[in-house]
Amino acid sequence: MAMAEPEGAPKESFRPSMLIYDTRYRAITIQVLVLAGVLALIGWLVNNTLHNLEILGKPLGFGFLFEPASYDINQRLIEYNSRDTHLRAAFVGLLNTLLVAAAGCALATIIGLFVGVLRLSKNWLVGRLMTVYVEGFRNVPVLLWILLTMAILIDTAPRPAAFRKGEASMLFDAIAITNRGIYIPEPVFSRSLGNIHLFGSSSLRFDVSLDLVAILVALIAGIIASILVRRWADRVQEETGDRPTTWHIRTALVVVPPVLVLWALGFHLVYPELKGFNFKGGIHLRNSFIALWLALSLYTAAFIAEIVRAGIQSVPKGQTEAALALGLSGGQTMRLVILPQALRVIIPPLISQYLNLTKNSSLAIAVGYMDITGTLGGITLNQTGRELESIMLLMLVYLAISLSISSVMNWYNKRVKLKER
């Protein structure tokens, strides 16, 4: 028989004062109040905004995106002319943002790794030099680095005419550093496969180079084959105890297919040449891109160096000693014991530095590099007077980039999380 309720126990009935004094109901009261407050605030702001837009005679709408942009973008990855729409201009800008972000992340990682490792070096002088680099770069605003690099490129690099007079010369006869930008050789395919045209004639149309696709396919196939060889070597080692030497086969598998494809496509370089007052041919990297790229990379590299240093220092010395005691070689110790543990510490802050670099690339507007801030948040905004819509779209784009990068990070964190049993 179930226990009966004690006789005469007060039957709790709901009283309004319990909304405040009873912790069970108080949580609900607070949330309702907070929600009401926030909704009231948002409603007030939206109401003001609509009212103001009405006064200004600019009802909310995104139709302006499909009007002709009628401005030029001098550095672009895809074909664009001033008769294209604002949406197309924003798309060109987005690709420019992604370009400088990807190039910046790559260079920053290389410099950061290098500096971070050297900072731990036993060599006193090198360690100090690297400390000076890190402390110098990260304590000065990145905007200043960008503008300084831009000023140096414009004011101290030789004019193209100087190359004619012999006052300046090209590096390796291939790269010309001028005050109008840097000219580098352009890869060209004489037996090109052509392009695939995507998205018809809409604002988001772009061409995919089949040559690039072919090279990528060859590279990926090579890497997969190399992994298969490694698996085979693992299996042999487990069965017999001896590991077959595979590094030469694996290198060949990765290198040879892309080289073959390049040869088949008729790969050659077109060098920049001085014609008239300027260089022709080759790829023209404008000063704005170079300044942004170098400054962002050097600045972010200082932070990455610290992350790398902390990561390496976080692995206890006992791990190295234990690995050596097991009979692993120096390289194996690094690859199988130290790196997996250091990377667990390094990768999350590293990715958030990538995120910072991507967001900082919006400073492009200070040197006139046409990224998404320069197109959508700059010229388009000023020409159409659509501040609200432009800035909302701009924020959405950056949010989408940030959220996708941080979801990659979360996935990685989950994968390498210590499994505690």
Added chain:
Amino acid sequence: MAETTYVRTEMLPPKPPPPTQTGVIGWLRENLFDGWKNTLLTLVALYVIYALLSAALPWFLHAVWNAESLNECREIIKASWGPEADGACFAVIRDRWHQMLYGFYPQDLYWRPNLAFVLMLVALSPVLFPNLPRKMLVFSLIYPFLGYWLLWGGTVWAPVSWALGFILGYFAFILVNDRGGTILAAIAAVVVPVLWWLFGAGPFADLVQSLIPISLADVESRQFGGFMLSVTIGITGIVGSLPLGIILALGRQSNLLMVKSLSVGFIEFIRGVPLITLLFVASTLLNIFMPPGTNFDIILRVVIMVTLFSAAYVAEVVRGGLAALPKGQYEAAAALGLDYWKSMRLVILPQALKIAIPGIVSTFIGLFKDTTLVSIIGLMDPIGLTNAIRANAEWQGIIWELYGFVALVFWIFCFSMSRYSMYLESRLETGHR
């Protein structure tokens, strides 16, 4: 048993180590020339240092401090050091010194920002260094209003009546707390000052001003500039973002679903967009969000945005500190019968903030560096002034002198902040080692 006379009975004194192991030579061998790889690194590093010094030293030694333009500088350098010589033209800093410090602030009023800066140091010192007398904190509380009055001028009764709002809120909280409980008190503490600021503060200031007129000459926000502007925005942002960040972090850890999701949404949104887009909002959109006719001060708009931006980052750092605390601390606080706010204030936050100090300070360093972004929306901070000076005919072509000067000042500020964070960490270190 034969005598073993050949056994020594006393110890020999230890021999000094060989000269290659000690002193300067030993240090050099161990730290710089230990194996061929290390030697190579040392040589490369020496070459880098030589290359930097050989470019920079003559440049510094040939510096010119007195000139009207870059061309004049170059002529002086050529005249005194030969036609090939290269030298620094620090005359530009001397020429534009006041502008770099104060922007276009009226020249005869420079004493006001100077005084405000000195008083700011006085107000900050009891917060930064706990061994100073606690009574100085009263001045720290007064300072925001005093500093505003000194910088912008106008009647003294305007900041006084705003301060009165806070005092009214405090009394409202105490009065209601005794009768109606914490929630009602919290609501009263928000509603009373807001009502005062909206309806009471303006008339009150006008009334008292007409009775007892005390005022300073007005200075427009557009006249602010130089390092004064950076420090104003930076310090206000730092002071504002710490409490806001802590509240957001607590909100994110909260059990209340509504509070939690609002905090998460706000933090993730702010962290997902670059500061420059928020500054665009400040410069073009904020007036659209307000009732028609409102005209917000541009510096105030920027400060609001910078504060919100860095509060989101502070919140994430503080959340890290909260998460790092063992759960037992929360449970112990609850077991002692402390309510939520007491347990946070007395048990959780002191420990969590201590863990979060390095992160908080580096967020603040980032905020201070990010104040330079206001040059993009047209304010005359040091970077904006540098651009303007470089566009000027007299100083066109000057690079290192100006950027170097601005960089040096920022470096000193930021580096001392990071040193302070190290000092604080070591002072609060309670681990038993």
